[in-house]
Amino acid sequence: MVLDDIDKKILRLLQENAHYTLKDIANKINLSLTPVHDRVKRLEKEGVIEKYVSILNKKKLGNNLTVYCQVTLTKQTYDTSEGFNQAILEMPEVVECNYVSGNFDYMLKIIIPDMESYHHFHQKKLSVLPEVSLINTVFVISEVKSTTVLPI
Amino acid sequence: MVLDDIDKKILRLLQENAHYTLKDIANKINLSLTPVHDRVKRLEKEGVIEKYVSILNKKKLGNNLTVYCQVTLTKQTYDTSEGFNQAILEMPEVVECNYVSGNFDYMLKIIIPDMESYHHFHQKKLSVLPEVSLINTVFVISEVKSTTVLPI
DNA sequence: ACTTTTACAGAAATATTTTCTGTTTGAAAG
DNA sequence: CTTTCAAACAGAAAATATTTCTGTAAAAGT
Missing domain, CATH: 3.30.70.920 (Lrp/AsnC effector binding domain/regulation of amino acid metabolism (RAM) domain)
Incomplete structure (x- = not known):
């Protein structure tokens, strides 16, 4: 799977904060909801995004x-x-x-x-x-x- | 801060999957949305939940x-x-x-x-x-x- | 040149989160 | 002993977010 610059921007954002909304991401990278949604779903399906977890304070x-x-x-x-x-x-x-x-x-x-x-x-x-x-x-x-x- | 059994159940679930909805959690622990929502917000505020992140495949x-x-x-x-x-x-x-x-x-x-x-x-x-x-x-x-x- | 695919936008439908109102319970104060 | 207060919860309404649907434009393949 090839990751373009937009994918990488999305991944960087989601790595930081899994609770960014699609709208947050769309705004930050100047795109509409649709491509952001499609790309996130694709990244999940391909396994680039493995899971979303909560980090607790040890x-x-x-x-x-x-x-x-x-x-x-x-x-x-x-x-x-x-x-x-x-x-x-x-x-x-x-x-x-x-x-x-x-x-x-x-x-x-x-x-x-x-x-x-x-x-x-x-x-x-x-x-x-x-x-x-x-x-x-x-x-x-x-x-x-x-x-x-x-x-x- | 004291964590009771319900807090712990919520934390165990959120550690596994930060995308569980409040409803998912409420169902799994047999509570309504309100207490689940209140507890999650409290756990975030107290810093027990530090952040929500996406785990990517290296x-x-x-x-x-x-x-x-x-x-x-x-x-x-x-x-x-x-x-x-x-x-x-x-x-x-x-x-x-x-x-x-x-x-x-x-x-x-x-x-x-x-x-x-x-x-x-x-x-x-x-x-x-x-x-x-x-x-x-x-x-x-x-x-x-x-x-x-x-x-x- | 035509068809297909990909990437995107906007809007409608559905689901989720957040806020509000109110009840119950148990502990502290009068 | 009863009254007051706070904590924990439930249900519903309001605000947001996600998901699905429809459609357009540009690029790629035939």
């Missing part, structure tokens, strides 16, 4: 600790990976999980209330997985930037 | 490479940190940046078209910052999980 929900876990598996086989992946998908405190290159196998991002909850998560949920051999924890001291906006 | 935008950069600064002073932070905020390919504990100072997440773009970013944008002393790159081979949904 701290106001009581999640005051963010950590990265660098995980090494016991074996680098497909079955071991798949088992680990499935387990991770079930854990709501794991908000990111990527299989990576380097000295460890997975990089995880965990959002959790406090150190005590992390201790529990580490000891009772993560390290007990049969696929997990080693966990190295990197604590976030201060968040500088966190955005869902992709460069277009 | 690959469909041509961003096929994700990497973590582990950055060590030249000095651990406030001014050095602040200088680095400001520079990072200006870089659209950096979607996450956290000051962390451990063997390095910052953990960055970079979303970028390909290895060539990363090479350019690394050499011409990141390593040239006067605050940066060392960069260790961890390449994402495969994305297992990536969510904006926080545990409630």
Whole structure:
């Protein structure tokens, strides 16, 4: 799918604020409602726009600790990976999980209330997985930037 | 601010899909429009709901490479940190940046078209910052999980 | 040269959000 | 003990937004 300049403008706006109305967008890019509507629907259908979500404030929900876990598996086989992946998908405190290159196998991002909850998560949920051999924890001291906006 | 069970149900729904209508939500939690409307407005006003955004598909935008950069600064002073932070905020390919504990100072997440773009970013944008002393790159081979949904 | 497609505009129909009015309930004040 | 007040909710009306329909003009394909 080819994205022209108008598509890109629409995407930039919608990335910022999913509650912009078609009229808002139409005004900002000097078009009528129809093409804006058609383009947004097309972008949704093609999967360029994956979904619309609400971003909540972690701290106001009581999640005051963010950590990265660098995980090494016991074996680098497909079955071991798949088992680990499935387990991770079930854990709501794991908000990111990527299989990576380097000295460890997975990089995880965990959002959790406090150190005590992390201790529990580490000891009772993560390290007990049969696929997990080693966990190295990197604590976030201060968040500088966190955005869902992709460069277009 | 105290969140009761109804607030939490609303937040869980809106985290999933910011385009649920008040009616959708009202139906799902067996309430009329009024309390749903009032609660959503209150949650927005209190900052529990920070914003509504559209999630775009990275690959469909041509961003096929994700990497973590582990950055060590030249000095651990406030001014050095602040200088680095400001520079990072200006870089659209950096979607996450956290000051962390451990063997390095910052953990960055970079979303970028390909290895060539990363090479350019690394050499011409990141390593040239006067605050940066060392960069260790961890390449994402495969994305297992990536969510904006926080545990409630 | 003709047909088809694409991109757009305007307006009508439908749906949603917002505002208004009012009821019930439970807690605080007299 | 009863009166007052505020919070939580329901229903309906008003204001907005989205969706659908009709139509035009320009570009692309036959």
